[in-house]
Amino acid sequence: MRVVSGEPSCEVASWPAGLVEVYVERRVSFVRLAYLLTGNASVAEELVHDAFIATLNRWEAVREPGAYVRAAVVNHCRSWGRRRGIEERHAPAPAAPAELQADELWDALGRLDDRRRAAIVLRYYEDLPDADIASVLGCRPGTVRSAIHRGLRELRQEIDR
Numbered sequence: 001m002r003v004v005s006g007e008p009s010c011e012v013a014s015w016p017a018g019l020v021e022v023y024v025e026r027r028v029s030f031v032r033l034a035y036l037l038t039g040n041a042s043v044a045e046e047l048v049h050d051a052f053i054a055t056l057n058r059w060e061a062v063r064e065p066g067a068y069v070r071a072a073v074v075n076h077c078r079s080w081g082r083r084r085g086i087e088e089r090h091a092p093a094p095a096a097p098a099e100l101q102a103d104e105l106w107d108a109l110g111r112l113d114d115r116r117r118a119a120i121v122l123r124y125y126e127d128l129p130d131a132d133i134a135s136v137l138g139c140r141p142g143t144v145r146s147a148i149h150r151g152l153r154e155l156r157q158e159i160d161r
Helices: 017-038 041-057 065-090 104-111 114-124 130-137 141-160
Strands: none
Touching (some): 017 114, 114 130, 114 141
């Protein structure tokens, strides 16, 4: 889907108005969310577009397009992370870089498991309440609170090292 000057191209003229509206208004924030979950801008862009296509394919079942697309973005990011993990486990070891410049917070966030990282990003970046995060992650609100608490504890420990 392409948007030029805030207007969708003719390719999306047949798309439901509610989905086009969410695309125009929230695509950039969804790409930022995906970037925070994946750490890769081009992958984030691709996963957001995949999430919009998935939403279009299930449009009959969609009640809240914005929430549905956000959940689809998070799920696509989690799937991508699982695939990437499998690929990394089976890839040959890369050559050591000549000079490392680490971003401590980003590195520490990257060490968290998918659920804790997603819960923290959804809470502190998307500013979602526990119930909404639980809905996106497919768990209970208590599990979200626990994931955030444990994730923050792990982040503190990593950064203190």
